[in-house]
Amino acid sequence: MVSVIKSCTMNGICGEITKVECDISRGMPMLNIVGLPDTAVKESKERLRAAINNSGLTFPLSKRITINLSPAGTKKEGTHMDLAMALSLLVCADDIYNERIGKYIVLGELSLDGRVNSAGRITPILMSLKRDNFKSVIIPKEDVEKAIIIEGIDIYPVETLYEAYGFLKGTVHIDKISGRRPERIAEKEANGADFSEVKGREEAKRAVEICMSGFHNLLLTGPPGCGKSMIAKRIPSVLPEMSYEEMMEVMSLYSISNDETYSADLRYKRPFRDPAANISLSAMIGGGGGMPKPGEISLAHNGVLFLDEMPEFRKDVLEALRQPLEDEKVSISRASGKTTYPCKFIMIGARNPCPCGHLNDPLYRCSCTSMQIKKYKDRISGPIMDRFDIFVDMTAYNNEKEYAFEDSSAGKDSKSMKKSICLAGDIQAERYKKESFKYNSQLKGQALQKYCCLDGEGKELYAAGCSALKVSKRGADKVLKVARTIADLEGEEFIKSVHLAEAFQFRRRDEAEV
Amino acid sequence: MKQKYDVYDMWFSDHAGRRVMELWETAKDLGGTRAFYESDMMPSWKRNIGTYEKSYEKINKSDIKVCSLWDGDYPELLKEIYDPPFLLYYKGKLPEKMTRICGIVGSRKATSYGKRLAYDFGKILGEHEVWVISGMALGADSCAHKGCIDGGGLTAAVLGSGADVCTPSSNRKLYEEIIESGGCVLSEFLPGTPGYASNYPKRNRIISGMSENIIVTEADEKSGTSVTAGMALEQGREVFALPGNITSVMSRGTNRLIKEGATPLISVEDILWEMGIYDEHRKNKMPELSEAELKVLRIIEKKGEICIYELQILYGKSSSELYGIVTVLEIKGVILKNNGKIIIAK
Structure with a gap:
């Protein structure tokens, strides 16, 4: 007699159903686990024996037991299949297999005394189960908190192996818990950091507003102390909230990487990642031993990746960003297989105008040679520069007092910025509801033509601007996309020439002359 | 009141x-x-x-107005000097903020060369909306005022007597014309004060103090005009001098100024170039600019190099509107923006 209990293995962000089959026959007493198990899975043999005996259940003696993890050709990792294997064995031994038992997905690790421990990365597994229309799951009680945020899933929490087996047999009743969307919680002030504290940088603040609205990438250039990092620190305070689907993606990625920084408490808050400049390639892109873990770019999925002092990053790390930026996903190929993680993020880069930082500074003399400056600028290669939509040069002021920076009424605060960003986001969501993309920065080819029409005056300005200001074709498309976002920020249906004119201000400028 | x-x-x-x-x-x-x-x-x-x-x-x-050091309409540049007058008595209208101001001073005993060029400089500055400041004395001063009025510009006369006392009295007609044309006559002395000789050095510091730069048309080596030029340098103003024949007594002072480092003006249009203003020829080649665009251009011209936030404060409109104007000016090739700074495209 054979029994089959369903469990799950992870492949990248996706969970795959694994059938845990068990066969008990006469023969030499032994327990074999087949189906490419790794060490952790192989070791569960010992846990099974002890847990079953210590639960007051009977481990079949003097039998040849074979457990197969199907599909048998893919590698199995982790200890979360312990419970499924134990149950499969018990069901097989008692010969009580029926269809009801077959519809549950079982996850959980066993401890020797028969208790069920946390199954670890449960969020991504359950999410993909939900996608594949599996509904009922038996999971350890301590994982309920992670599972409950998944809408439409029935959870049967168990504490011990005995309880789980009793439930399958029908002798123990367990109350079903239904997963539901977590409520949006009122937002906490992010350390009190507010954009109203950033004085005299209205251009950069406006650029941030545009970036966040249309998912554009932004490059800030400015001398040390001009407020680049200050602006970056305040970006989380204007990020709009994620949708439920977006949040689930983010939660799964963090769950896979075992990164605790993004917890359920954050709920709908978009991630903001600012890796240090000494980051390694695999930490940035994803990788590591065993199944590759998501890197910073995937952890910034649906949020912001801030690269402070961008030219100080390793060249290979920066270059590796090209494809992910284009495809919005990253494939990590290893000898053991290929894993794909999503990575749609807003890239914000910050750099100095030259190595010493004081090029064009009215107060300090720049001590760099023109060769040094060229080398510094070349560290961000052309293809990476091409990925930026918005460029802002921040200068040092030589007479700050003259302009009454303390006058706070002059600048926008985070609240009003966030409000318009959300509004622009809603407009885009409505406009692109039938499309495969969601943001203005994703407009390409035909879609760009379709959604960014210009009126007569606008066309004239666009043509004149592109030729007079020597904007490349790619640059011209970017201007158009940014103009679309500016129009959305203003709540306008059509792009007007004033929006276009403003967009031209954020274009990439010729850097040939130093 | x-x-x-x-x-x-x-x-x-x-x-x-x-x-x-x-x-x-x-x-x-x-x-x-x-x-x-x-x-x-x-x-x-x-x-x-x-x-x-x-x-x-x-x-x-009377119709004399008074402006004190802490008033908003007190001439900006004058505040910066070491000893600004505490009160200014004036008739007419003071120059507004952000207007460009150029002083013209010259000898009272001007030659026809000096008079003609004072008039020409006054006129070309008037045509380009630059205020001309002078002292309404006979000779070069009067010519400069006349030229400016003829050029359609505004001019201010700084007197060494009370603002209600026309000195010299023979200039009564000019005195009235200056006020009627929208300019002003001003003085730091109490109304009714006669033009004592000792007042004139004090008056001269106001002329140079109010101006961004000073054109010296003609001066003898030891004259009030030379004193004014020295004062202008002391106040940090740029001094332009008109070169003249070395045999001419009235050009000795200006030639010496040039020798000492003042910038010589070798044509009337030169002053526009030096002040960063477009000459007529250039203007004709330029596409038409709207009023708002011109206003922005003026601010940039005055500051020479400016970043967008400074511009926004001086212009005082919403940023998105200003960005639009800057783009249009860039497209029209009038300005350049590089490394976050806006400059005039030359």
Whole structure:
């Protein structure tokens, strides 16, 4: 007699159903686990024996037991299949297999005394189960908190192996818990950091507003102390909230990487990642031993990746960003297989105008040679520069007092910025509801033509601007996309020439002359 | 109507002289000029307060306006000098903020060369909306005022007498024309004060103090004009001098200025170039600019190099509108923006 209990293995962000089959026959007493198990899975043999005996259940003696993890050709990792294997064995031994038992997905690790421990990365597994229309799951009680945020899933929490087996047999009743969307919680002030504290940088603040609205990438250039990092620190305070689907993606990625920084408490808050400049390639892109873990770019999925002092990053790390930026996903190929993680993020880069930082500074003399400056600028290669939509040069002021920076009424605060960003986001969501993309920065080819029409005056300005200001074709498309976002920020249906004119201000400028 | 100044301010203004900033600090600490007067710090000055009471009455009845150091319409540049006048009495309208101002000074005994060029410079500056400041004296000063008015510009005359006293009296017609055309006649002296010779060096510091730069048309080596030029340098103003024949007595002063480092003006249009203003020829080649665009251009011209935030404060409109204007100016090739700074495209 054979029994089959369903469990799950992870492949990248996706969970795959694994059938845990068990066969008990006469023969030499032994327990074999087949189906490419790794060490952790192989070791569960010992846990099974002890847990079953210590639960007051009977481990079949003097039998040849074979457990197969199907599909048998893919590698199995982790200890979360312990419970499924134990149950499969018990069901097989008692010969009580029926269809009801077959519809549950079982996850959980066993401890020797028969208790069920946390199954670890449960969020991504359950999410993909939900996608594949599996509904009922038996999971350890301590994982309920992670599972409950998944809408439409029935959870049967168990504490011990005995309880789980009793439930399958029908002798123990367990109350079903239904997963539901977590409520949006009122937002906490992010350390009190507010954009109203950033004085005299209205251009950069406006650029941030545009970036966040249309998912554009932004490059800030400015001398040390001009407020680049200050602006970056305040970006989380204007990020709009994620949708439920977006949040689930983010939660799964963090769950896979075992990164605790993004917890359920954050709920709908978009991630903001600012890796240090000494980051390694695999930490940035994803990788590591065993199944590759998501890197910073995937952890910034649906949020912001801030690269402070961008030219100080390793060249290979920066270059590796090209494809992910284009495809919005990253494939990590290893000898053991290929894993794909999503990575749609807003890239914000910050750099100095030259190595010493004081090029064009009215107060300090720049001590760099023109060769040094060229080398510094070349560290961000052309293809990476091409990925930026918005460029802002921040200068040092030589007479700050003259302009009454303390006058706070002059600048926008985070609240009003966030409000318009959300509004622009809603407009885009409505406009692109039938499309495969969601943001203005994703407009390409035909879609760009379709959604960014210009009126007569606008066309004239666009043509004149592109030729007079020597904007490349790619640059011209970017201007158009940014103009679309500016129009959305203003709540306008059509792009007007004033929006276009403003967009031209954020274009990439010729850097040939130093 | 409540006056912004009082008798004590007038008294203070008249006596403070070169120590004005220092004394004003003291007066501020005491609580105002009245308190300063009553504090007996300067007993020797106190005798004649009655004169000021009479003048105060007189000003209230006449069309003379008064502007004090802390008023918003007080000429910006004048505030920066070491000893700005505490009160300015004037008739007409003071230059607004952000207008460009150029002083023209020259000898009273001007040659026809000096007179003609004072007129020409006045005219070309007037045509380009630059205020011309001069002293309304005979000779070069008067020509500069006339030229500016003829060019359609505004001009201000700084007098060495009270603002209501036309000195020299033979210039009565010009005096009225200046006020009618929208310019002003101003003075730091009490209305009714005659033009004492000792007043003139004081007046000259206001002429250079109000201007961004000074054109010296003609000057003898030891003359009031040379003194003005020296004062302008002291105040950090740029001095332009008109080269002349080395045999001409009236050009000795200007030629010496050039030798000492003043910038020579070798054509009338030169001054526009030096001040960063487009000449007519260039303007014709330029596409038409709207009023708002011109206003922005003026600010950039004046500052020479400006970043967008400064521009936004000086222009005072919403940023998105300003970005649009800057883009259009860039497209029209009038300005360049690089490394976050906006400059005039030359």
